[in-house]
Amino acid sequence: MNSIPNILSIAGSDPSGGAGIQADLKSIAACGGYGMSVITALTAQNTHGVRAVHVPPAAFLVEQLAAVAADVRIDAIKIGMLGSAPNIDAVAAFLREPRPGPRPAVVLDPVMIATSGDRLLSADADAALRRLLPLADVITPNIPELAVLCDAHPAVDWATAIDQARSVAAAHGVLVLAKGGHLEGGDCPDALVDADGVLLQLTGSRIATGNTHGTGCSLSSALATLHARSGDWAEALRSAKAWLTGSISAADELAVGTGHGPVNHFAWLWAGNRLPGRRQTTAAWWERISAIREAIDRLAFIRQLSSGELDRADFEDYLGQDALYLRTYAQALSRASELAPTVAEQRFWAASASECLEDELLLHRGRLGDEVPEPSGTTTAYLNHLLASGTGYAVLAAALLPCFWIYQDVGVRLAAANHPGHPYADWLSTYASEQFDASTARAIEIVDDLLAKADEELARGMWTAFEASGVHELRFFAQTRADALIPGEAVADSR
Numbered sequence: 001m002n003s004i005p006n007i008l009s010i011a012g013s014d015p016s017g018g019a020g021i022q023a024d025l026k027s028i029a030a031c032g033g034y035g036m037s038v039i040t041a042l043t044a045q046n047t048h049g050v051r052a053v054h055v056p057p058a059a060f061l062v063e064q065l066a067a068v069a070a071d072v073r074i075d076a077i078k079i080g081m082l083g084s085a086p087n088i089d090a091v092a093a094f095l096r097e098p099r100p101g102p103r104p105a106v107v108l109d110p111v112m113i114a115t116s117g118d119r120l121l122s123a124d125a126d127a128a129l130r131r132l133l134p135l136a137d138v139i140t141p142n143i144p145e146l147a148v149l150c151d152a153h154p155a156v157d158w159a160t161a162i163d164q165a166r167s168v169a170a171a172h173g174v175l176v177l178a179k180g181g182h183l184e185g186g187d188c189p190d191a192l193v194d195a196d197g198v199l200l201q202l203t204g205s206r207i208a209t210g211n212t213h214g215t216g217c218s219l220s221s222a223l224a225t226l227h228a229r230s231g232d233w234a235e236a237l238r239s240a241k242a243w244l245t246g247s248i249s250a251a252d253e254l255a256v257g258t259g260h261g262p263v264n265h266f267a268w269l270w271a272g273n274r275l276p277g278r279r280q281t282t283a284a285w286w287e288r289i290s291a292i293r294e295a296i297d298r299l300a301f302i303r304q305l306s307s308g309e310l311d312r313a314d315f316e317d318y319l320g321q322d323a324l325y326l327r328t329y330a331q332a333l334s335r336a337s338e339l340a341p342t343v344a345e346q347r348f349w350a351a352s353a354s355e356c357l358e359d360e361l362l363l364h365r366g367r368l369g370d371e372v373p374e375p376s377g378t379t380t381a382y383l384n385h386l387l388a389s390g391t392g393y394a395v396l397a398a399a400l401l402p403c404f405w406i407y408q409d410v411g412v413r414l415a416a417a418n419h420p421g422h423p424y425a426d427w428l429s430t431y432a433s434e435q436f437d438a439s440t441a442r443a444i445e446i447v448d449d450l451l452a453k454a455d456e457e458l459a460r461g462m463w464t465a466f467e468a469s470g471v472h473e474l475r476f477f478a479q480t481r482a483d484a485l486i487p488g489e490a491v492a493d494s495r
């Protein structure tokens, strides 16, 4: 079970290790992620400032992005120094590309000028950067960058900074993290702001140190990583700020350069602090059972049903087991209705049970007559698993979900393969159902809500029930003669 999110940093290199991708990779690791870095620009800088900047052709940035995305699941993206307008456009195109799986959250640190005063974005790139802003979920400008984004003078007080953040959020449809690092005074507040105002404000005391090189890079990477773990911006910001404060407090323990030195990224962990646990979501579960889903798609039964080559006797075997399955599955749905804490959820499960029995009558009896086969060992094992999960609502809901979700997902491809002369045209036409799509979405929503409220032990139990049902789905589809695979082997191959 993989609980370490993959975080992609798209940023420039700081050879002194305090800012840029070097800071990003340290921050991602310190906050519990696996860091990857696509490099936009090389700087020659140290703790005193930037001596030179080299921006390679945007085509090479495109190559790097494509190589990573072709192979690695990306759970979140942090964007830092982009250097040039062509680089910005290349990143915008990458973010717009459709790809399978949940969309990664994007944190954009609109790096323009280093605290040392050196430019890190070419002067002609401001317009391109504005076009990129709406593709991010959160942007993290410092006070001077915020001023550029709203064509105003840099704020000299916190209230003005918040006003500017609100106007940028409204103009670009993005959350803005306003940061107080560049203000005078003993406080160092940060606030998450949307078009309507402050969503969350965190106060903090200014730590008396000159070693704050790379704090912006570090904070934005930490935010992306912690959001990938928790799924919640407010929670991610609280944890990121606590971690960064610890890292700034311990910055003077390092002896790196004689200027404006870096923060101590691992001090917080070395002091024995623990990261918050990763919050689970059904989207992540769905990813984790991708091998099971792919194995289902590879089954001869599915492929032959899709092409129309499936032997009629194999089809009838499947229908017989499906009819038996649906009867007891309806009991498990009714049990969920009995356990549901709200009337809305009670009604949802009860309606699903009723639809399931109607399907059994309409779809199966019409084709099979009154002949009811014996349940196979595979069918019995799946049903026993569902009935045994009925001791608690959350675990039962998680166990029921794959039957909605996998059936709907496989059904999309089967329905697409249908055509007027298809030998199983009437059966395949039952797969494209907007009503079933809506029920699947509702079941996902219910299980996600339950997961958000579950403690670690319950979440583990829910995942175990969900994964087991995924395996039972595979075995169920694999049980006809069409598949030479022994179901146990198919499952072993898929995990």
Ligand SMILES: Nc1ncnc2c1ncn2[C@@H]1O[C@H](COP(=O)(O)OP(=O)(O)O)[C@@H](O)[C@H]1O
Pocket (backbone or CB within 6 Å): 115, 141, 142, 143, 179, 180, 181, 182, 188, 189, 190, 204, 205, 206, 207, 208, 209, 212, 214, 215, 216, 217, 219, 241, 244, 245, 248
């Ligand atoms: N001396 C400091 N003490 C505590 N927190 C600081 C200090 N300097 C910066 N921070 C925090 O570091 C983060 C980055 O802030 P800021 O310096 O405003 O951005 P940037 O590094 O992008 O210029 C913010 O969370 C800010 O509150």
Ligand SMILES: Cc1ncc(COP(=O)(O)OP(=O)(O)O)c(N)n1
Pocket (backbone or CB within 6 Å): 011, 012, 013, 014, 019, 020, 021, 043, 080, 081, 111, 113, 114, 115, 116, 120, 212, 213, 214, 215, 216, 217, 218
């Ligand atoms: C390569 C590179 N990227 C970004 C920055 C700017 O760093 P930031 O975290 O905004 O902090 P300061 O060091 O400017 O306070 C950089 N210097 N180099």
